[in-house]
Amino acid sequence: MVTAERIRAAVAAVPDPEIRVVTIAELGILREVSVDGDGSTAVTITPTYVGCPAMDTIRADIRAAARRAGAPDVRVDTVWSPAWTTRWIGEEARAKLAAAxxxxxxDLPESSGDLPEPVGAAPAGTRLLPLAVTGTPxxxxxxxxxxxxxxxxxxxxxxxxxxxxxxxxxxxxxxxxxx
Ligand SMILES: [Zn+2]
Structure with a gap:
């Protein structure tokens, strides 16, 4: 008996291949799981960073987990925006990381994303002010x-x-x- 609930739970429980104590849901990599009436499953993930070598493994693990839970076919889509941030790592996952x-x-310093971008070249002789230092964690x-x-x-x-x-x-x- 294929249920959407069972497939969602199976996908959410996929462990991160590099840090196996936490799941992809706890890390905030898993964005969405949608299951059709026949169990066809579409999963959306946001990789932690461009070129993360674990992502192919995560995609394969998601497909395998959903199929084991009864999904006849599984599609894994990647979305890059909004970009993943360590802010998405939940409290429970932080505790599990520390325990491991x-x-x-x-905590990251508040984003400086609303600072105006410099436009064009500065006129000769202009003293450029350094951008606000946002500090390091x-x-x-x-x-x-x-x-x-x-x-x-x-x-x-x-x-x-x-x-x-x-x-x-x-x-x-x-x-x-x-x-
Ligand atoms: Zn110590």
């Missing part, structure tokens, strides 16, 4: 002991994470980078 030893993304705390951490590398086990080491307990950990 991955420092969750911090604070350094993540150690997910094990909450201690201060230093960054070891811009990239951790995957491109969306950076590598840090706790100055208190000495443990290295991944940090899900804000964007």
């Amino acid at each position: 030893g991955i420092a969750p993304p911090g 604070p350094a993540p705390a150690c997910p094990r002991c909450g201690g201060r951490a230093e960054r070891l590398a811009r990239f951790g086990s995957t491109a969306c994470k950076s590598l840090w080491r706790c100055e208190s307990c000495g443990e290295p950990f991944d940090h899900f980078k804000e964007h």
Whole structure:
């Protein structure tokens, strides 16, 4: 018996292939699941960033999960706008990341998106003012002991994470980078 509910639940439960403790729904990658009367399924996802190597796996996992739940055919569409942001990662997923030893993304400074774009070339002799500095998110705390951490590398086990080491307990950990 194919039900839309069952297919939706199966798709939502697909784990992120790189961070298997969280689902694509919890990460905010899953945007929409629509199921027709016969179970034909259309899924919409927003990748975390352009060129994320996990996306092909996620598409294949979505198709497999929906078929196992009884969908006769599955289409996976990708939408890029609005762009995915770590703000879409829910509270529950942040807690799961921390429990897995991955420092969750911090709060992003408010977007500076409404700053006017410079138009054309400035006249000669004009002193250009620097654009407002929006600041960087604070350094993540150690997910094990909450201690201060230093960054070891811009990239951790995957491109969306950076590598840090706790100055208190000495443990290295991944940090899900804000964007
Ligand atoms: Zn620590």
